Each structure stands twice: as structure tokens, then as C-alpha cells.
Amino acid sequence: MTGGGRWLASFLLTTVLPILAFAVLAWLSHGSAWAWALAALAFALVAGIRSRQLSMLSQWLESPDDSRDADADRGGGEVLAKLGRRLRDDARSRETVEARLRSFREAMDAVPDGLVIVDAAHRIHWGNRAASHHLGIRLPRDAGVIIEHLVRAPGFAEYLAASDAGVPFVLQSPAARTRVYTVRVLPLGERNKLLVSIDVTDARRVDSMRSTFVANVSHELRTPLTVVSGFLEHFVDDGVLDAEQRRQFARLMSDQTARMLTLVDDLLTLSRLEADDAPASEEDVDMADLLAQLLAEGQSLSDGRHRLEVNCQGPAVRGNRKELHSAFGNLVSNAIRYTPAGGSIRIEWSVGDGDGAGTFSVCDSGVGIAAEHLPRVTERFYRVDRGRSRETGGTGLGLAIVKHILLRHQASLAIESEVGHGSTFRVVFPSWRLQPAD
Numbered sequence: 001m002t003g004g005g006r007w008l009a010s011f012l013l014t015t016v017l018p019i020l021a022f023a024v025l026a027w028l029s030h031g032s033a034w035a036w037a038l039a040a041l042a043f044a045l046v047a048g049i050r051s052r053q054l055s056m057l058s059q060w061l062e063s064p065d066d067s068r069d070a071d072a073d074r075g076g077g078e079v080l081a082k083l084g085r086r087l088r089d090d091a092r093s094r095e096t097v098e099a100r101l102r103s104f105r106e107a108m109d110a111v112p113d114g115l116v117i118v119d120a121a122h123r124i125h126w127g128n129r130a131a132s133h134h135l136g137i138r139l140p141r142d143a144g145v146i147i148e149h150l151v152r153a154p155g156f157a158e159y160l161a162a163s164d165a166g167v168p169f170v171l172q173s174p175a176a177r178t179r180v181y182t183v184r185v186l187p188l189g190e191r192n193k194l195l196v197s198i199d200v201t202d203a204r205r206v207d208s209m210r211s212t213f214v215a216n217v218s219h220e221l222r223t224p225l226t227v228v229s230g231f232l233e234h235f236v237d238d239g240v241l242d243a244e245q246r247r248q249f250a251r252l253m254s255d256q257t258a259r260m261l262t263l264v265d266d267l268l269t270l271s272r273l274e275a276d277d278a279p280a281s282e283e284d285v286d287m288a289d290l291l292a293q294l295l296a297e298g299q300s301l302s303d304g305r306h307r308l309e310v311n312c313q314g315p316a317v318r319g320n321r322k323e324l325h326s327a328f329g330n331l332v333s334n335a336i337r338y339t340p341a342g343g344s345i346r347i348e349w350s351v352g353d354g355d356g357a358g359t360f361s362v363c364d365s366g367v368g369i370a371a372e373h374l375p376r377v378t379e380r381f382y383r384v385d386r387g388r389s390r391e392t393g394g395t396g397l398g399l400a401i402v403k404h405i406l407l408r409h410q411a412s413l414a415i416e417s418e419v420g421h422g423s424t425f426r427v428v429f430p431s432w433r434l435q436p437a438d
Contacts, residue, residue: 114197224256339366356431
């Protein structure tokens with residue numbers, strides 16, 4: 001029996017049959033008039049109760065609350081109370097589903113890859129925040145729009161229409177042409193597709209840097225190898241060179257070989273520094289002793305052509321002495337190489353009065369560096385003047401090594417320079433790396 005049939009049977013048994021029974025008794029005891037009057041009054045009372053219950057139900061449906069459920073229970077409206085509980089359960093279930101859906105959307109918006117769901121006709125159904133940056137899709141504005149109408153990259157429509165989309169499609173962002181993305185299509189259900197876009201700009205930049213680095217190394221090694229190879233050809237032929245020429249060529253080959261060895265050593269040093277995040281070991285480095293050693297090495301390199309001064313007014317610094325010696329030595333040797341004879345070079349170590357940071361500086365009166373070159377002088381193989389750098393024996397890796405060593409010691413490098421008026425290189429160490437004064 002259906003629910004409607006059960007309700008009708010219950011109504012007949014609990015309401016109609018009792019009224020008819022009382023009407024029959026009234027007929028037998030008081031006559032037909034009393035029977036009809038009693039039946040009419042009973043049915044009118046039942047109709048009034050039902051009407052009141054329907055009115056309460058209508059009001060409750062507009063704004064259900066617990067107090068009306070209680071009134072309904074006192075009025076005999078058990079169905080209304082059950083309906084209220086059912087609606088509250090449904091509301092709680094709906095809130096739970098909505099909360100999970102919000103959590104899912106937030107999670108998808110946090111994903112760095114772009115995600116877009118399209119149907120068989122390539123109409124957009126959904127997309128996350130990254131998709132708006134990668135593909136220029138804005139929801140809900142673009143919901144239902146065919147994605148090829150928004151992403152107008154050449155070949156994109158053919159890529160989506162292809163049955164085999166195993167190879168990703170490469171495109172540039174419609175909003176920023178400097179970014180490069182790959183798009184891959186994955187089946188989603190029977191009719192939908194999921195488009196996944198990944199930002200590969202940084203990866204491609206790294207590949208470009210790697211290729212440039214290999215090209216620079218090859219170029220730097222090719223020049224001395226060519227010189228050595230050319231001289232060796234003359235050594236093979238007996239009688240072509242006299243003793244003086246042989247000595248001169250041997251000296252030039254030795255210089256070029258030393259240059260290659262220096263370049264290889266710098267490459268190995270740079271590779272080791274980039275592979276490790278922190279110095280292998282640390283100690284309290286006596287800066288007075290280190291500056292005295294730098295002065296002696298600088299005087300040997302200068303060979304009396306420059307005036308070198310040292311001023312040490314600070315405590316020891318916590319760090320790796322070998323690495324700090326290498327970094328500071330590079331700065332001093334650069335100052336000597338790029339300062340004409342008769343110039344001056346000042347090496348100083350001091351502590352700031354305000355923040356307590358330690359500062360190592362090398363100030364020279366050399367040729368200086370133009371402002372447009374300053375942001376790039378710490379790049380590998382970057383040279384302001386390539387011809388002059390090779391004449392002075394530089395490999396183009398010195399400042400790159402300095403930068404990595406300072407990063408491992410949480411120090412920073414600041415450069416001030418003016419063409420024709422010299423340069424100042426300042427290395428600033430945080431105060432916690434300085435040894436407390438006695």
C-alpha cells in the first residue's frame with residue numbers, strides 16, 4: 001500500500017468511523033436531527049483542526065524553527081515535527097557538502113598549476129585561480145565559453161581536437177608574453193576533459209643559463225688551447241725555430257696553460273659552493289691577521305705599483321677562514337688589476353655604531369665601473385671590458401665566487417663605483433657573526 005493509501009485508511013479509522021458511530025448512537029437515542037447535527041459539528045471541528053494545521057505548516061515552511069515544532073507537537077501535529085527534523089538534517093548535510101566544496105575550491109586555487117574542465121564541445125565548466133593567470137580565463141564570466149575563443153595561440157585548437165595529446169602544447173601567456181606554459185589534456189569521465197597548464201618559464205631560463213654557461217666555458221678554454229696548439233705545431237718541425245723563439249713560445253704556452261688551470265680551479269670552486277648551502281666548518285677568524293695576509297699578497301701582486309693601506313678596527317668574525325680569504329682576496333686582486341700604476345687601494349674592517357654589523361671594504365682609485373654594469377658584475381663570465389679582463393688574467397668567475405661565499409655566510413655585497421674615480425666594494429656581515437668584544 002502506498003503512503004497516500006495508508007494515510008487515507010488511517011483517516012477513515014481514526015476520524016470518520018468514530019464520527020459515524022456517534023451519529024448512529026444519536027440517531028437511535030434522539031432521532032435523525034440530532035444525528036445529523038452531531039455529525040456536522042464533528043466534521044466541522046475536524047476541518048477546523050486540519051485547517052489550523054495546514055496554516056501552521058504554511059507558516060513553518062516559510063521560516064521553520066523549533067518553537068513551532070513544539071507547538072505542533074502539543075497540537076497533535078507529529079508529522080510537522082518529523083518534517084522539521086528531516087529538514088534540519090538535510091540543511092546540516094547541505095552545509096557539510098558546501099563546506100567540503102569550498103575547501104576543495106580553496107585547495108584547487110592553491111595549486112600552482114592551472115586546471116580547467118571543458119566538455120566535449122570545449123565549453124568551459126570550471127577553472128582554478130592559476131588558470132586565470134596562465135590562460136586568461138575569468139570565471140564565472142567565461143563559464144560556457146569555448147576555450148579556443150579565449151586562448152588564441154596558433155595550433156591550440158588543432159591540439160585540443162587531436163585524438164592523441166600525449167605531447168604537451170607550449171604557449172605564452174595572453175596576459176604576460178614573458179611567461180611560457182605547457183598545456184596537457186587529460187580525459188575526465190566519458191565526455192569531459194581536464195586541461196593542465198604548467199609554468200615552465202624558470203625551467204627554460206635555467207636551461208638557457210646552462211647553455212650559456214657551457215658556451216662561455218668552451219669559449220674561454222678555446223682561446224688558450226688554440227694558442228698552445230699553434231705553438232706546438234712549430235715545435236714539431238725541427239729547424240724552424242731557434243732557441244730564443246722556442247723559449248719565448250714555451251713561456252707563452254706556460255702562461256696559457258696556467259690560465260686554463262686557473263679557470264678550471266675557479267669552475268670547481270664555484271661548483272662546490274653552489275652545491276653546498278653552508279660552509280664546511282666555521283671558526284672565529286682573526287680579521288687583523290687575515291687583513292695582514294691580504295696586504296702581503298696584494299703587495300706581491302702589485303709589485304710596488306700601488307699604495308696599499310690597511311685599517312682593522314673590529315673583532316673576529318665567525319666563518320670559514322679559507323672561503324673568506326678567497327672572497328676577500330678576489331676583491332683585493334680585482335682592485336689591483338683595475339687600478340693604474342700610482343693609484344691607491346684601502347682595505348678596511350670595522351663595526352657599525354647603529355646595528356653592530358661588521359663591514360669589510362676595499363676602496364680603489366681605479367678605472368671604475370659604469371652604472372649599467374653594476375647589477376651584473378657578479379654574474380659568471382660577465383665582463384665590463386673583455387679585452388682588459390683577459391689582459392689582467394681574469395677568468396670572469398671571481399665576483400661570482402665572492403657572491404656565493406657571502407651567501408653562505410649570510411653577508412651582503414654592496415658596490416659603489418664611478419667611471420674614472422674608482423670603486424668601493426663593501427661586504428656587510430650580520431652582528432651575530434661577530435665575536436663579542438672582551
